[in-house]
Amino acid sequence: MNDEGQLVARIIRALSARTTPLPHAPEKPSIRTEILPRNSPHAFHLHSTMAGQHKVLASLPLPKQRTAHRPQGRSGASKSSILRLAVGDDAAILAPNGKLEWVLTCDAFLENVHFLLKTHPPDSVGYKSLVRATSDVVAMGATPRFFLLTLGLSVKTTRKKWLNNFLRGMARAAREFGITVVGGDTTKSDRLFISITAIGEIQPGRALTRSGARAGDLIYVSGKLGRAQLGLEAALRGQGNDPSLRALMQPHFYPKIRVDLGAWLAEQRLASSMMDISDGLSTDLGRLCAASHTGAEIWADQMPVASVPEKILRKLGEPRLDPLRLALHGGEDYELLFTVPSQRVKKLRDAPGFPLLSCIGRITDGRTLVLITNDGLKLRLEPRGWDPFRKDS
Numbered sequence: 001m002n003d004e005g006q007l008v009a010r011i012i013r014a015l016s017a018r019t020t021p022l023p024h025a026p027e028k029p030s031i032r033t034e035i036l037p038r039n040s041p042h043a044f045h046l047h048s049t050m051a052g053q054h055k056v057l058a059s060l061p062l063p064k065q066r067t068a069h070r071p072q073g074r075s076g077a078s079k080s081s082i083l084r085l086a087v088g089d090d091a092a093i094l095a096p097n098g099k100l101e102w103v104l105t106c107d108a109f110l111e112n113v114h115f116l117l118k119t120h121p122p123d124s125v126g127y128k129s130l131v132r133a134t135s136d137v138v139a140m141g142a143t144p145r146f147f148l149l150t151l152g153l154s155v156k157t158t159r160k161k162w163l164n165n166f167l168r169g170m171a172r173a174a175r176e177f178g179i180t181v182v183g184g185d186t187t188k189s190d191r192l193f194i195s196i197t198a199i200g201e202i203q204p205g206r207a208l209t210r211s212g213a214r215a216g217d218l219i220y221v222s223g224k225l226g227r228a229q230l231g232l233e234a235a236l237r238g239q240g241n242d243p244s245l246r247a248l249m250q251p252h253f254y255p256k257i258r259v260d261l262g263a264w265l266a267e268q269r270l271a272s273s274m275m276d277i278s279d280g281l282s283t284d285l286g287r288l289c290a291a292s293h294t295g296a297e298i299w300a301d302q303m304p305v306a307s308v309p310e311k312i313l314r315k316l317g318e319p320r321l322d323p324l325r326l327a328l329h330g331g332e333d334y335e336l337l338f339t340v341p342s343q344r345v346k347k348l349r350d351a352p353g354f355p356l357l358s359c360i361g362r363i364t365d366g367r368t369l370v371l372i373t374n375d376g377l378k379l380r381l382e383p384r385g386w387d388p389f390r391k392d393s
């Protein structure tokens with residue numbers, strides 16, 4: 001077995017042992033993935049070969065009616081009767097049969113773009129990479145089920161200690177979100193990169209998109225906003241490993257996602273639109289409003305800002321750490337942003353984690369985002385969240 005085969009086997013074994021054990025997994029298998037033809041009842045098999053013995057370790061079953069759906073359109077490639085939603089939202093939706101829909105998304109997590117090896121502990125890199133992909137599934141109201149992992153490993157990250165800690169973090173996230181690894185691939189890379197494809201499922205027609213908000217709907221967010229950005233600010237100042245800042249770093253290193261809340265909102269048909277806040281409220285709300293052809297007003301005095309301890313302010317400097325600014329523009333909180341028609345908001349009291357929800361504004365007829373300050377001033381809210389292509393980032 002070659003080096004890469006051993007590495008893939010180790011990764012699949014490490015993750016599977018901590019999520020759903022594969023049946024009869026041998027100690028040192030060579031693992032490969034076989035994509036199956038259309039008429040098969042499975043999407044693919046995960047094969048294992050050891051000492052000349054070959055077996056199928058696991059299969060991803062497809063719904064029975066898959067072959068009944070044939071692509072439509074002249075080329076047969078651009079349109080499909082099973083495609084419900086394509087590019088433009090948090091995730092795509094496929095309807096392989098009438099009973100369940102699949103929600104699919106992928107996410108890239110890159111060294112020196114999204115994290116730094118010298119700052120971010122390996123288990124945080126593993127944990128957060130799965131958070132990012134799974135968050136988009138949850139943002140559609142779907143229940144996370146499976147994921148596929150592509151790893152480009154650098155020399156440093158191939159070391160046993162680093163890789164084990166990375167996998168431990170990823171396995172912890174997988175356990176918490178109820179998501180199972182079903183395949184993977186590794187390759188060499190100058191810098192570490194992680195690409196994850198996440199798959200969720202949902203009852204037909206229940207998925208919550210960005211485009212359903214209507215004027216008058218109230219805007220809600222879960223949790224506090226700006227906490228992850230606060231941790232990032234400390235990390236960028238080289239203080240991410242300061243033991244006294246440990247609690248402060250948690251939302252940045254190990255962000256939580258609201259799996260139960262997302263699924264509940266979809267199940268109850270309560271929200272008119274939803275997305276996750278990955279790039280900052282000002283940027284992501286702008287995306288939701290653009291998709292819904294609406295505007296919004298945000299009430300500054302209702303924003304769930306993170307409190308910044310005096311000690312931290314002294315360490316990191318006041319001006320850039322205004323809690324409202326962090327909450328409006330800070331990225332990576334992975335909280336849910338959703339809208340609810342005003343006549344239905346009473347039902348929200350039954351939502352999982354209801355005390356953590358804040359009503360921060362309302363959807364308007366216009367096309368702009370407006371911030372109403374504590375003094376009653378109306379300011380234009382510009383998208384100032386995370387953008388990897390911005391020149392100064």
Ligand SMILES: [Mg+2]
Nearest residue numbers: 090136276278
């Ligand atoms: Mg998203």
